[in-house]
Amino acid sequence: MFRHALHAVAFLSEDKIAAKVEHLKKTFRWSDAEVGIAVSKAPKLLTMSIESLQRRSEFLISEVGLEMTYIVYRPAMLMYSLEGRLRPRYYVVKFLKENGLLSRNRDYYSAVKITEKEFVEKFICPHKDAAPHLADDYGAACRGEVPARFSFT
Structure with a gap:
C-alpha cells in the first residue's frame, strides 16, 4: 500500500493534492477523517480525474443509493470502470x-x-x-x- 501511496503523490503538487482532497470532501460530503480513511485504503483516488470521480459518485449515490459512509470504507469501488x-x-x-x-x-x-x-x-x-x-x-x-x-x- 505504501508503494501505491507514494506513486499517487509523487507526481502531484501539494496544491493538486489539496484540491483533490477538497473535491472528495465536497463530492461525497466526507469529513477530513473520512477522506483520510478512504485515501489510506485507496491512495490512487488522488490520481483520478475530478470528472471520473464525479460520474462514479453520481452513479453510486443517486442510482445505486449507497451512503457516503459506505463508500468511505470501500473506496476501491471508485476506481472500477x-x-x-x-x-x-x-x-x-x-x-x-x-x-x-x-x-x-x-x-x-x-x-x-x-x-x-x-x-x-x-x-x-x-x-x-x-x-x-x-x-x-x-x-x-x-x-x-x-x-x-x-x-x-
Whole structure:
C-alpha cells in the first residue's frame, strides 16, 4: 500500500493534492477523517480525474443509493470502470433482486469486488434457467448498451 501511496503523490503538487482532497470532501460530503480513511485504503483516488470521480459518485449515490459512509470504507469501488463493471453488475444485481432470484440484503460491493469469472459463476450461471437471457444482457450492458430487461421504472 505504501508503494501505491507514494506513486499517487509523487507526481502531484501539494496544491493538486489539496484540491483533490477538497473535491472528495465536497463530492461525497466526507469529513477530513473520512477522506483520510478512504485515501489510506485507496491512495490512487488522488490520481483520478475530478470528472471520473464525479460520474462514479453520481452513479453510486443517486442510482445505486449507497451512503457516503459506505463508500468511505470501500473506496476501491471508485476506481472500477463505471461502464465496464459498476453499471452492468448493478443492473444484474437489481434485476435478480427485483425478480426474487437474489436476497434483497445482498451487498452491492460483494458483486463489484470479485473477478469477472467469479461474478459470472455466482450471479449469472445459477440463474440460467430462470433468466436465460441474463448472460447476453450482461454482455450487452458491459458494451454500454442497456437491454430492455434492465430498464427499471
